[in-house]
Structure formats: structure tokens, C-alpha cells
Amino acid sequence: MLQTVTGPGPVGQAGALRESHLAAYRFMLRARLLDEKFATLYRAGKIQGGVFLGRGQEALSAATGVSLKKTDVFAPLIRDAAGRMAFGEPILDAVRTYLGSALGPMRGRDGNVHRGRPQQGLLPMISHLGAMISVVNGILFARRLKGIPGSVGAVCLGEGATSTGSFHEALNQAAVEKLPLVLVVANNQYAYSTPNDRQFACADLTDKGVGYGVAAHAVDGTDLSACLEVIGGAVARARAGHGPQLVVASLLRLCGHGEHDDASYIVPKLKNSPLGRDCLKLAEESLQQKQFADAAQFAVWRSEAIREIEEAVAQAQREPAPDPYAEKWEALSTENFNEGQGE
Amino acid sequence: MxxxxxxxxxxxxxxxxxxxxxxxxxxxxxxxxxxxxxxxxxxxxxxxxxxxxxxxxxxxxxxxxxxxxxxxxxxxxxxxxxxxxxxxxxxxxxxxxxxxxxxxxxxxxxxxxxxxxxxxxxxxxxxxxxxxxxxxxxxxxxxxxxxxxxxxxxxxxxxxxxxxxxxxxxxxxxxxxxDKLPSEALPIGKARIAREGRDLTIVTYSAMLYEAIDAAKELATEGWEIEVVDLRSVKPLDTDTIVASVARTGRLLCVGEAWPWGGVTAEVIARVTAEGYGLLDAPPQRLNAKDTPVPYHPNLWAAHRPTARSVAAAARNLLRQ
Missing domain, CATH: 3.40.50.970 (Thiamin diphosphate (ThDP)-binding fold, Pyr/PP domains)
Known part of the structure; x- marks a missing residue:
């Protein structure tokens, strides 16, 4: 049931509209710069493991983050630095996790994009795609059982995740339970190297919503204003009790799957199409055109963000790495159940 | 009741x-x-x-x-x-x-x-x-x-x-x-001696406990005293109780209904061998289901899983060593 989303209250007001655009833009910019810093550190051999960038997906991600309240639940994916920050994740959490600081939220036990703070509603993804949806369902389900109203849970996916059994099971489950879930699918045309014509056969991914009895919304993922309007609307509908919402954003990943990947498989035709436009540049043009901000303001924000990122990197680099001798090699929280340390 | x-x-x-x-x-x-x-x-x-x-x-x-x-x-x-x-x-x-x-x-x-x-x-x-x-x-x-x-x-x-x-x-x-529900219980992670004996230890769990006890009863008529350990919890695994039992009997047979490869019986034998090698008077043995999917027909199913009869036979072999 593809639906037309009308602008929700706050975006309908001029001041709030300006504010949400500028907030989202600043998260986009910070995410782009943070990602670029991670790519530099990766090339310098300062990061163990992979680095995954959100280049080209910042508008969608930031719009998702700013549409949520701090008391909501958010399960971001690998290209959601912008959304994470907008939801409240400190830059230092990201930097510490990428650099393996013992003081980060994952303390070197997990790395890069696998970070979060579950008790603050920010879930640390496992690598198995689609697997976080039912976990968010469970938090929303539990809040309903406990009589806590008004929460929304947002989950970010790529189009590849819509092929998984977990996606199917969890979206159906959310529909059966009428949970306030918003699934944001970044259709970035490739799942790692696999193009869409080898991934799914429906005419449009929003068609998948119909089969589950879930409202589905299409949006141009390169257009910040459209993302704010459509995702803001979907979040408002979920919060108002209209059940799960599926948002499918069309865009192009403007980088490899990870920094190890040169993305040579991305065809020029797509790069030169409207999908291949850089959402950050488009947002800057749009904000200037709307007279929300000017180039001088962008430059100030850029240098502020760079300073903040450099400070976080400098701090994390001074911090201790995890110590295998001090590590508690225990997987269970019930201390006396831990046995056989493998010695 | x-x-x-x-x-x-x-x-x-x-x-x-x-x-x-x-x-x-x-x-x-x-x-x-x-x-x-x-x-x-x-x-x-x-x-x-x-x-x-x-x-x-x-x-x-x-x-x-x-x-x-x-x-x-x-x-x-x-x-x-x-x-x-x-x-x-x-x-x-x-x-x-x-x-x-x-x-x-x-x-x-x-x-x-x-x-x-x-x-x-x-x-x-x-x-x-x-x-x-x-x-x-x-x-x-x-x-x-x-x-x-x-x-x-x-x-x-x-x-x-x-x-x-x-x-x-x-x-x-x-x-x-x-007869009634219990008001107290052993803590999680503690195994239980389900039957005391001095000649051989059978370590088992769940429904195989009853096959092991029936085998022990059968062997009792032949003069053997078989100790049966009910693991209760396979993780955590109560190695202490198992090793203490083997210290008394010198012989270990592990029985599980699951498939043999890399299973609970293999883990028990690995631990006893590592921690109590000197306590063993004979090589530890195990008995599991056969390494095939579980069959449908009752004739095949009864032969696929360990039974009191096959447990007793395995115990006799071990007692002869």
C-alpha cells in the first residue's frame, strides 16, 4: 500500500523546517568527514579490520536519526554514521571502536560498525543481515507489555537484506503485532557486488510492503528534504499507531562495500544517473537556495567538525588497547557458570 | 497425587x-x-x-x-x-x-x-x-x-x-x-549421583538416564555395581563430580542420545582423560546414537539410539578390560 506522505507538523512550520534541515545537514557533514578520517587511518594501517563508509547515504541516514526521539530505539547498519550521531552516539564511541580503545563501548571485543549502547536504545548490529529487526520488535513489544507508550523503533537495511529470511520473518511479525517499527531500506543498487537484477525480481521494493500488510513509502535518497519529509512522516505514522512502515530510498553507494573494495563493478551509467548525485552537495545547494545557510556557514561547520574529529582521534590514540592478560575471558554474566577457559 | x-x-x-x-x-x-x-x-x-x-x-x-x-x-x-x-x-x-x-x-x-x-x-x-x-x-x-x-x-x-x-x-x-513438586533443588551446574556403584561409572543425562539405570540393574544381577551420574546440566558441566566418580570406579562409559561427533560424551571423555588419566583402569568409552538421521520406523529407531541392552553390553565390554 504505497502511500503519499503528507508533511508532519514540525516540518510544516518554517522555523522547524529550517532547523531540521540544518541539524540533518550538520550530521551529514560530520559523518562524511568522520568517514574520510577513518578511510585515511585505514590506509595508514591504523585500523584493524574493515572500514565501511556511508558516502552517498548520509541524507537518508541523518534524516532517520533526526526523526527519532532519544527514547526511541535505533538499529543502524554499516553506513549510518550520520544517523547514529543524530540519534546521540558520541563521535568518541565511533572512534574508540574503530581504533580498538579499551575505553570504548565495545572495549575491543567488537569493532568498527558493530557498536552500540543497547540500554540507551542504540543496538550494536551483528553481521547477519535482517537479524536486528526482530530484536527491535522485541523492545517495542516489551514496552507495550510494560505499558510504556509512544516509542518508535527504526531499523536501517540495504536492499540486499530484503532477501533474507530474517527480514521476512521480522517484518511479518511486526505487522502481526502492529508494532511501531520503521524499516528504512537504502536501495543503493548493489549488495556488496551483486546488482539489483540478481537480488530481487519485484518491480519496486515498496511492493514488498503490500505482501506484509505494511505501509510502504518511496523516497529519493539523494534529496535531504524528501528524506526528512518521508521518514519524518513514517515515524509519525508509526508513533500514532498505524503499524510498521517500510521506507525504500533510491540512491547509489558512492564508495566500495568497504575500504578494501574499489567498487569497479558499479556501472558508469548508474554513476552518471540522478541516483549517482552526491547527497551532501545537493543538500548544500538546496540549503543555499532556501537561504537556510551560506557557504561561509558551511565552512565554519566543516572546521568545527574536523576539530572535533581530530580531538576524538587524538584522545582514542592515547588510550590503552585491550590487554589480553587483564581481559575477562567469560561469555556468561553468571560468573560461576563460566568454565573451561580453553587453557 | x-x-x-x-x-x-x-x-x-x-x-x-x-x-x-x-x-x-x-x-x-x-x-x-x-x-x-x-x-x-x-x-x-x-x-x-x-x-x-x-x-x-x-x-x-x-x-x-x-x-x-x-x-x-x-x-x-x-x-x-x-x-x-x-x-x-x-x-x-x-x-x-x-x-x-x-x-x-x-x-x-x-x-x-x-x-x-x-x-x-x-x-x-x-x-x-x-x-x-x-x-x-x-x-x-x-x-x-x-x-x-x-x-x-x-x-x-x-x-x-x-x-x-x-x-x-x-x-x-x-x-x-x-509424587509432588520439589521445594529445594541442587544448584545449576551440579551433577547428581543417580545410583551408587564401585565398578564402573556411567555418565549420562536426560532420557538416557533411565536406559543407564536399567542397564545398571541388569548388571547388578551379574554382580556388578554400576555408578550412574546424571549430568543435569551439560553446560556448565560438572567435571568435579564426574572425576570423583571415576576415581571411585576406575572405569568410564558416557552415554548420550545425540549423535557422536563432537558431542557431550566426547567432551566428558576429553575432560576425564585430561584431568583424571591416572584414575582410569581402562580406556574410557562412549555410546551414542548412530551417525545417521533419526529413523522413523520403530524397529530402526530402537536400534538407532542407545538402549538399556546396548548400554549393558558396552559396560560389560569395558568391565572385561
Whole structure:
């Protein structure tokens, strides 16, 4: 049931509209710069493991983050630095996790994009795609059982995740339970190297919503204003009790799957199409055109963000790495159940 | 009055629902229908809104439980058959089992697995999966063999702050009876000497306990005194009680209904060999199901799994060494 989303209250007001655009833009910019810093550190051999960038997906991600309240639940994916920050994740959490600081939220036990703070509603993804949806369902389900109203849970996916059994099971489950879930699918045309014509056969991914009895919304993922309007609307509908919402954003990943990947498989035709436009540049043009901000303001924000990122990197680099001798090699929280340390 | 193993499981869940508002039950047909085996009979009526039917989606069922646990609840999940838990395997071993270690947020979920062979059930309603779950760090795997343990260990499972895979044997559901529910129990992680002996130790768990005890009775008529250890919990595994028993008898036979490769019996033998090699008077032995899928026909099924007869035969061989 593809639906037309009308602008929700706050975006309908001029001041709030300006504010949400500028907030989202600043998260986009910070995410782009943070990602670029991670790519530099990766090339310098300062990061163990992979680095995954959100280049080209910042508008969608930031719009998702700013549409949520701090008391909501958010399960971001690998290209959601912008959304994470907008939801409240400190830059230092990201930097510490990428650099393996013992003081980060994952303390070197997990790395890069696998970070979060579950008790603050920010879930640390496992690598198995689609697997976080039912976990968010469970938090929303539990809040309903406990009589806590008004929460929304947002989950970010790529189009590849819509092929998984977990996606199917969890979206159906959310529909059966009428949970306030918003699934944001970044259709970035490739799942790692696999193009869409080898991934799914429906005419449009929003068609998948119909089969589950879930409202589905299409949006141009390169257009910040459209993302704010459509995702803001979907979040408002979920919060108002209209059940799960599926948002499918069309865009192009403007980088490899990870920094190890040169993305040579991305065809020029797509790069030169409207999908291949850089959402950050488009947002800057749009904000200037709307007279929300000017180039001088962008430059100030850029240098502020760079300073903040450099400070976080400098701090994390001074911090201790995890110590295998001090590590508690225990997987269970019930201390006396831990046995056989493998010695 | 008498109470069956199945009724004990139902009573433990009723008790948990009554005493702890954080508990809810979620699974296929567990609501008004009361579950495929009636382990949740009347609970949906007695605890409205807290015993809920789930779609046939084992992955999403477990995922929902993990989310609810993060939110402070204590979900009990019923897998209709242990065999189907493989569809939810990823959420159990990668989501639930890693959460505490990764984030320091504990994941108190109980996943009930009605498991093990019953005559005529075939390859997909008979499996014993305790070893595969025990293989993963971050899970507690319980295998109660008695009515009393079914009750007390299920209550303990709900109270444990970690994910628990609760393996309840379908063969014991209706036939195993006790006079009353227990008021106290051994702690989780402690094995029990089910029968004392001095000539040979049989280490086993769940329904195989009764095959082992019957074998011990048969061997008693031949003059042998067989000690039988009921593990109760396969993870954590009570190595101390096992080694102490082997110290008394000098001989070890491990019996499990699961497949042999890399299983609980292999783990027990590895530990005894490493920690108590000098206590052994003969090479430790094990007896498991055959390394094929579980057959349908009763003739084949009875030969596929260890029985009192095959356990006694294996014990005799070991006693001769």
C-alpha cells in the first residue's frame, strides 16, 4: 500500500523546517568527514579490520536519526554514521571502536560498525543481515507489555537484506503485532557486488510492503528534504499507531562495500544517473537556495567538525588497547557458570 | 497425587508467570491452544496478554525475545520441536549468546526445546541438539532428567541472567511421574549421583538416564555395581563430580542420545582423560546414537539410539578390560 506522505507538523512550520534541515545537514557533514578520517587511518594501517563508509547515504541516514526521539530505539547498519550521531552516539564511541580503545563501548571485543549502547536504545548490529529487526520488535513489544507508550523503533537495511529470511520473518511479525517499527531500506543498487537484477525480481521494493500488510513509502535518497519529509512522516505514522512502515530510498553507494573494495563493478551509467548525485552537495545547494545557510556557514561547520574529529582521534590514540592478560575471558554474566577457559 | 514431567514444566511456567511480571511466553500454538504438547495449557487464560501465539518464524521469535530481554523482560520461548530451533539458530548463537560479552547487557531468555526421539517421529521431530548449543560460548544448556529437575531447573532457567537452552525430553513428558513438586533443588551446574556403584561409572543425562539405570540393574544381577551420574546440566558441566566418580570406579562409559561427533560424551571423555588419566583402569568409552538421521520406523529407531541392552553390553565390554 504505497502511500503519499503528507508533511508532519514540525516540518510544516518554517522555523522547524529550517532547523531540521540544518541539524540533518550538520550530521551529514560530520559523518562524511568522520568517514574520510577513518578511510585515511585505514590506509595508514591504523585500523584493524574493515572500514565501511556511508558516502552517498548520509541524507537518508541523518534524516532517520533526526526523526527519532532519544527514547526511541535505533538499529543502524554499516553506513549510518550520520544517523547514529543524530540519534546521540558520541563521535568518541565511533572512534574508540574503530581504533580498538579499551575505553570504548565495545572495549575491543567488537569493532568498527558493530557498536552500540543497547540500554540507551542504540543496538550494536551483528553481521547477519535482517537479524536486528526482530530484536527491535522485541523492545517495542516489551514496552507495550510494560505499558510504556509512544516509542518508535527504526531499523536501517540495504536492499540486499530484503532477501533474507530474517527480514521476512521480522517484518511479518511486526505487522502481526502492529508494532511501531520503521524499516528504512537504502536501495543503493548493489549488495556488496551483486546488482539489483540478481537480488530481487519485484518491480519496486515498496511492493514488498503490500505482501506484509505494511505501509510502504518511496523516497529519493539523494534529496535531504524528501528524506526528512518521508521518514519524518513514517515515524509519525508509526508513533500514532498505524503499524510498521517500510521506507525504500533510491540512491547509489558512492564508495566500495568497504575500504578494501574499489567498487569497479558499479556501472558508469548508474554513476552518471540522478541516483549517482552526491547527497551532501545537493543538500548544500538546496540549503543555499532556501537561504537556510551560506557557504561561509558551511565552512565554519566543516572546521568545527574536523576539530572535533581530530580531538576524538587524538584522545582514542592515547588510550590503552585491550590487554589480553587483564581481559575477562567469560561469555556468561553468571560468573560461576563460566568454565573451561580453553587453557 | 502425582505429577508428570510435562505437568512440572507447565507448573514451573505458571509459577514464573505468577511470581515475576517480567515473564511472558511466546511461541507457536502456545496461547489458547496450550501448546503442541500442552506445556502451556490454560496459561493464556490464567495470564491474559502474557502467553502469546507466534507466527511460524523461529528466527523472529528468538530475536523478539532478545529485544524484550534488553528491555528487562524474562521471555520464555517454546520451540515446538528442538529440530525447528535450527531456523532460529542464528538468533540464539549469534545474537543472544554474544550480547553480554559484547555489551555487558545480559540476555535472560529461556528457549525451551522439546527434544529427543520418540517412536515414529522420524528425522525432523526427534533431534537432540544440546551439543551444538553447548559448543557456543554464552549459552547455558540444561538437560533435566527427572520431574523434580524439570520443575526446579526451569524456574532456575528463568531466573538466570544468561540465555538458557532448556532441553526437555519428549519421551519423559507423559510417563515420568513424581509424587509432588520439589521445594529445594541442587544448584545449576551440579551433577547428581543417580545410583551408587564401585565398578564402573556411567555418565549420562536426560532420557538416557533411565536406559543407564536399567542397564545398571541388569548388571547388578551379574554382580556388578554400576555408578550412574546424571549430568543435569551439560553446560556448565560438572567435571568435579564426574572425576570423583571415576576415581571411585576406575572405569568410564558416557552415554548420550545425540549423535557422536563432537558431542557431550566426547567432551566428558576429553575432560576425564585430561584431568583424571591416572584414575582410569581402562580406556574410557562412549555410546551414542548412530551417525545417521533419526529413523522413523520403530524397529530402526530402537536400534538407532542407545538402549538399556546396548548400554549393558558396552559396560560389560569395558568391565572385561
Amino acid at each position: 502425582s505429577i508428570t514431567y510435562l505437568e512440572a514444566i507447565r507448573e514451573a511456567q505458571a509459577h514464573a508467570l505468577r511470581d515475576d511480571p517480567r515473564v511472558f511466553i511466546y511461541g507457536q500454538d502456545v496461547g489458547a491452544f496450550g501448546g503442541a504438547f500442552k506445556a502451556t495449557k490454560n496459561l493464556a487464560k490464567e495470564y491474559p496478554g502474557r502467553v502469546l501465539d507466534a507466527p511460524i518464524s523461529e528466527d523472529a521469535i528468538v530475536g523478539l525475545a532478545v529485544g524484550a530481554a534488553i528491555e528487562g523482560m524474562r521471555p520464555i520461548i517454546e520451540m515446538q520441536f528442538a529440530d525447528f530451533s535450527t531456523v532460529g539458530f542464528n538468533q540464539i548463537v549469534n545474537q543472544a549468546a554474544t550480547l553480554f560479552w559484547r555489551t555487558q547487557v545480559s540476555c535472560p531468555i529461556t528457549v525451551r526445546l522439546p527434544f529427543g526421539g520418540t517412536s515414529g517421529s522420524g528425522p525432523f521431530h526427534s533431534q537432540s541438539l544440546e551439543a551444538i548449543y553447548a559448543h557456543y560460548p554464552g549459552l547455558v544448556v540444561l538437560t533435566p532428567a527427572t520431574v523434580e529437575d524439570a520443575y526446579s531447573m526451569l524456574l532456575a532457567a528463568v531466573a538466570i541472567d544468561d540465555p538458557v537452552v532448556f532441553c526437555e525430553h519428549k519421551l519423559l513428558y507423559y510417563h515420568l511421574k513424581a
